[in-house]
């Protein structure tokens with residue numbers, strides 16, 4: 012790339028709004044689990060654009076399919092039938108055991124639709140001020156309604172008044188759920204991530220999921236599980252809640268569903284599938300042919316290439332290697348916890364560790380740090396064990412150096 016086209020990397024862009032703390036890196040292209048920056052430096056990608064690039068970069072089956080779609084139709088609008096919506100919806104229905112799908116373009120939009128479904132469910136039952144149970148440390152997006160459902164004061168600060176109608180409780184605590192909703196006839200839904208992503212890779216326990224499912228049935232509440240980050244095969248099942256053998260009534264999806272093409276979906280079971288009618292909800296880009304093709308091909312390639320099995324196998328390999336290489340730090344308590352399933356892994360340190368983002372990038376590894384002190388790995392589902400070994404070989408020494416150089 013010549014100097015004229017090389018984008019200059021400055022701390023703050025003069026024209027793009029300053030909404031992200033960015034690393035001083037501009038990426039140019041990728042292949043599989045590797046990406047290169049505009050200066051030709053190589054990085055191993057253990058972030059996948061935050062659980063988005065399911066198939067990595069420049070996938071040999073995905074790219075030709077998308078090129079084919081680009082030459083046919085990119086967008087048409089929902090004034091017309093979009094046959095690809097039917098194809099992708101049928102696949103999602105089969106994989107989830109649920110019944111109907113609404114398509115949108117992002118995670119927050121899928122969650123916004125879920126919140127509207129819950130409210131409509133309530134209004135249909137004569138509940139005029141419906142309330143939804145949400146969780147501490149949850150992340151559901153940055154629209155006004157979804158940031159109100161989010162359990163992170165930093166996301167909410169400066170944007171009040173928040174949307175009302177949310178009751179917040181701690182994770183994995185049935186007594187807290189019962190107590191917070193006791194005698195309240197306005198509760199309509201319980202809404203959470205099966206594994207909290209931004210909150211620090213915090214899983215809901217299988218037993219808790221089963222008990223909440225039972226309570227929702229008893230009380231006629233909707234069980235709504237945000238699978239935007241933990242879904243789409245990341246944990247080794249299509250959807251993370253499937254590890255508990257339950258089924259939600261509403262399931263928002265996005266991130267990994269289109270392997271990088273913006274797409275969101277809310278999948279509904281029988282109790283929620285008929286709540287919206289014409290005029291109740293919609294979005295211009297939702298379900299456009301390009302996004303649908305990306306979803307259909309992502310699912311097809313995941314199945315053909317056994318990527319659920321790969322996520323389980325390589326995830327376990329990474330998990331075991333982290334436990335082995337950091338055994339001393341785990342024993343000393345400097346590494347507080349190693350959590351997650353499949354290729355969704357969190358390593359909680361006993362101190363804020365945002366600096367690891369930079370040091371990993373300097374050593375050719377892209378990761379994430381979330382909730383201040385949790386190193387998060389979300390690699391493409393195509394990662395090999397050899398690449399996982401490379402992640403470990405870069406990451407673990409850097410964690411040791413970081414801990415030694417940054418006492419609590």
Ligand SMILES: *Cc1c(COP(=O)(O)O)cnc(C)c1O
Nearest residue numbers: 117118119150151152208239240
């Ligand atoms: C990323 C994320 C969202 C928001 O998705 P956007 O596409 O950024 O709007 C919502 N829920 C969860 C669990 C997420 O990880």
